[in-house]
Amino acid sequence: MFGSQGLGLLLALLPMVHTTLPDAMVRLNKAALSYVSDIGKAPLERALQVPVPNFLDRSGKELQPISIQIPEIHVSGLHLKFMAGFGVHVSAMANFNIQILRVPEPLEMLLPVVLLADVRVAQASIGTPEVGVSSCFSLFSPASVLAGRNSSSPALLVLVQKHIQAALRNKLCLCISSLVQELNVHLGTLIGLNPVGPESQIRYSMANVPIITSDSISLEVKAVLFLLGKPMAPPLDAASFLLPWPMDTTGAMATVTLSQKLFDYALLLMQKAGTLNLDITGQLSSEDNLLSTSTLGQLIPEVAHLFPQPKPLVLKVQLGAKPMLTLHTNNATLRLQPLVDVLATSSNSAFQSLFSLDVVVNLKIQFSVSEMKLRGTASMLGDVQISVAASNVGSIEMDQIHTLMCTVFEKPLLYHLNAILGIGVGLPSMVDLHYASPEVSVHEGYVVISSGLSYQH
Template sequence: MFLVCVSGFLLGMLVPFCEGFSPSTVANINQAALDYVAERGRSSFQNALKMQLPDLPDPNQGGLQRIPVFMFDNSIPQFTLKFIPNYGIRLSAAGHVNMKVFLKKNLLKLQVGVNISADVVISQATIGSLLVDVSLCKSTTEEISVTYKEDELKELWNPLREYVRVILPDKLCSKLHFMVEELNVYMGTMTGIYPLGPESQISYSLTHPPTITEEHMSLNVSTTFYLLGKPIVLPPRVSSFSLPHQVGSKNAMVNFVLPKELFDSIYFLMQKSGSINLDITGQLNSENNQLTTLVLGNLIPEVHRQFPKSMPIMMKARISSVPTSTILGDEVSLKLPYYLEVLVVSSNSAFKSLFSLDVIVELKLRMFVSGVKLQASISFLKDIELKVNASNMGVFDLEKVKPLITSTFKNPLLEHLNALFGLGAMLPNIAKLNYITPEVFVHEGYIVVSCGLHFQS
């Protein structure tokens, strides 16, 4: 399973391709990631080498009898992975394997030094995922030493040395090829769609084969958004974003570069799904309920005249146009334009519109990563702006009404948005993968997430 670790986390950036405009996202995988994967993969590789080898013909029986041979408790202390520019990854491993040879009445234990070198080519599959294959594998055996013997069998030594020289390198490379084939099956199962909100989803696909240098691997991925399981068409955008030469932390295993266009698309999806709309009603049994015609009638006489008996009020907030975001310096902000309608609820559950307002809400977003999700906490950047859109209550003094509207609108809105943004957007990932020690860097026009990797056992 060590190759799952090698390339598995790359898979998270790869999911089914979908036509149409999609914002670009970049993921840089550094040498630190390969070092971590090599450390994790070393024990997996050792365990994978525990296997039964083909039986050794017994020279005393003219080859008619077979001698069972097993490998066990292998030790591969040297295990490294390095990028091959414009190609893939080079695996180098060295150590020894321990072999048991079961004679008729005796047991022989051997220790065989091994060196393995393999070139793993990384390309793009037709479905938009990574494709990994071993293009070259070379394995050699070194010194053979006896660690335990129950009898002196000199006539076995020459056949045994030849057996090890011929059989073992082929078995080691065959095991490596098999593990890569397993990996591609595993990678294929990870393509899919991730939830983004109550009714929306997000997916990623590789747009080009990976760019590989001696220092890192760079993946260009496109993003597709879904509403109720169907891809949505994003409004056309002209991107001015260009990837800087150095992004994020040099010591991080992975640096995700998330441009402003990605966040604008997420906010557009939120608008289309209605997830940032809000209905607000007062607690009718509460003595402090401010959303009644009695309270509002003290500020707008016409409300009291039409509704002398106190009745509940509802506020319906609907996004009136596409939200706009700003990523500048160390600040991420979001402007939400709302159409806010104030209605009275009659006894027969019918609604009568009292008046409507155009509302501008400007928010500050603090981005952070939890698990595999990019999340945000929301606070108000400035006071909300109100403007009368229409009124069935005649002309009224908005300044008198503003404190009531503001006090009853801001807290529910903030709670709603924090809950929504707290759901987070899934970063490209695979099963059993978490991003650890994340750092979020805000630059003009884009955000960088730098993090380490942790694979759960």
């Protein structure tokens, strides 16, 4: 838990924002604490390396300064435990290898120390997790001589031990407090913008104070989405997120729960940014090109009349209605209702609208996590529904053009959508922290990412 590898690792997954209604929740369990305990031993050993002033030996006629050094510290046990409603209790067992550079012969001693600290986890004013040591104690056991002849008097050795203990007692807790304060600076960097697209970003922050039980710590979080550097209001009709009960995620250290509301917010951003719009352009030089006035003219006589010479067609796909993502158990579907304008280039290279179509597309979405991002893959779900919205080429029989429009529309749409969904949305993260073997599950109204943790410096 110590240093940026410690509680920073434990709290790095906590998303960040500025309102009280949560969009998501992050829960870290006892397995996460155990992992932090394992990787926290080495940073703790380095942190406890403190100097000890010389001991003044007054047993002789003259004062004799005795130099004391600590060449090695071994943390044999580091244990973290949740404290309900408060934070984390820390207990560590450290063995201090101490060298007493006395005359005529140095002496090596082993001093066991038990460190106890209570760390409060709270919400900072800037919306980040904030940790602070509320109490700290160091308990010393009698030292044992490891090497060197024990030629010093027992009384002198007792005085030396008391001197070492007095020097270490306050310094050890100060070291821990200093590391925690340093950690708060590190945690403050978690409020950053993660890209969602070329012109959009997402920022997370804590919505409320942490919920801490004896088994886990949960943080409710809000997300703010930015378009062209400006925060965008969430959809007005988005339902409030009802936090689910803890799930059976055996083997997971962390669970990140993302609400339907958050997905609706992200889709609204994509719609307003225009990232879901696309142009599908025909090429006359292609042998299998179907997007031409000659192909369309075989189905619509007026098109053949207007364009006796073949011209390429352009399908201008623009999303008018808000995309609708539906989350059911083990099933995520996306409904798009774009307006497709069918255009042809005239002799002066200007575009001429032939007709427009109301289109309904249902897609199945598969979620995955890689590189600290939630990504998606879309596939067609059922047939594309098409109806004529307006026509400049007379009456159009849908039975005649349905197959053609579906053929030229589906593949480019899927390619475009998967390119966008493949970019992914950045999840709350910290430098050098990675999700280990993340698994994504879909539930009624929310998505859960269950994962281990891996810190790679």
